[in-house]
Amino acid sequence: MSFLDRDRTIAKPGFSRWLIPPAALCVHLCIGQAYAFSVFNLPMTKLLGIAQSAPDDWALTDLGWIFSLAIFFLGASAALLGRWVEEGGPRRAMFTAALCWSGGFLIAAVGVYLHNIWIVYFGYGIVGGFGLGLGYISPVSTLIKWFPDRPGMATGMAIMGFGGGAFIASPLSVWLMQQFSTPTHVGVAETFLALGAIYFCFMMVGAAIVRVPPAGWKPEGYVAPAQPKKLVTTRDVYVYDALKTPQFWLIWAILCLNVTAGIGVLGQASAMSQEMFPGRVTVVAASGFVGLMSLFNMGGRFFWASMSDLLGRRNTYFIFFALGTLLYAAVPSTGAIGSVVLFVIAYGVIFSMYGGGFATVPAYLKDMFGTRYVGAIHGLLLTAWSMAGIFGPTLVNYIRAYNVAHGVEKAQAYNVTMYVMAVLLVVGFICNYFVSAVHGRYHMKLRQAEEAA
């Protein structure tokens, strides 16, 4: 389909670059639904029993694999297909992401209808996971090319959408299930079908709007710095050559450590707030706390990525790791003095930096490896996220269980966890310290760069 070709997406004179962030948000707001998948967990354990789980109904442990598979295939597809995304252009990638994401919902709906969990795993977990990965990286390099003056802000806006997608998906899914449910039917399959159709339309709007800038285009009035900054390259590194550089693996470790620390306590936030403040934070208040942390997570993506344009990427990560270490170490004290407000503030800043870590990393990669393959290199880097998704929750659950088994009170059981997370951030600080400019031998030769362009 020529409509999808990269050549057909080259912007004509007069096109406003400010149309690109909403195009990216059309995709990221949809795939951000993944963070809200848990709203289906309870209804999917009652598909047969309706009012309560029947013996043949799915268990929560079976359902947990759906989200895990989706996140695993997000990382895998971003790593495997990053180069295809980069060379095929953003519209082809967004269209394919829309097909996979909505197709995943349709297949999962069939799985729910037939009550076959393997079809749901295949649909949402694998096909949908590919949609997640392709959708996540599809607008990154396009945004960076349109906003050479503010690459952090531009990618921060899109990746903020991934954090914000759950805010829409969660109430929308609950409302749809209410509409489709009857006394003898839960309505999950129909909700999946409706979400698949809605998300396909929404993502296609993004694919229709998106454009790439003409070769050599610069924003009006923009003059590239005469003296390039030490850690910002004007040359490009080929996607697979980036893997040979220490910088790629240092940034991989930086992202992995930052996400491990955040994701580890993200899943425990509700229980932690109730157990650290017993009797003061109720179940309802705890769910409000989790919602508030999601807001900080989303806002931090835009705030910190934008700030990184002023502070520099390396300095921004220094702030994440230094301030993060202090705050993680301070959280047990907020519990000890019984201050819910300080606890919420500390967590708010922590989660803003967790989101900020995701949103600032594309611009960090652009600074290190140039713009040509930044989307593909970002795709490879997302394997750090998959790894952190396993490390973080496992570490937190293990430490907490160990403490409780050794007689530590529940309210204090999280203290060691917080100190371990603080140590992880110190390691991240050290990795960030060692990031330097990529050696010239990895830069693409001028002829190679022209061929690639």
Add this chain to the structure above:
Amino acid sequence: MAQQPMQEPQSNTLKLILAWGFVGIPLAWGIVRTVTNALKLFR
């Protein structure tokens, strides 16, 4: 290559309003709902 200035004609303003409204309104709705729930934490 020489810099190509991108002017912003009137039609762009409408496109920008539509595009930002298309993503901004659902997002704002979701945020308002989340903040409303989160306020219960401080009651």
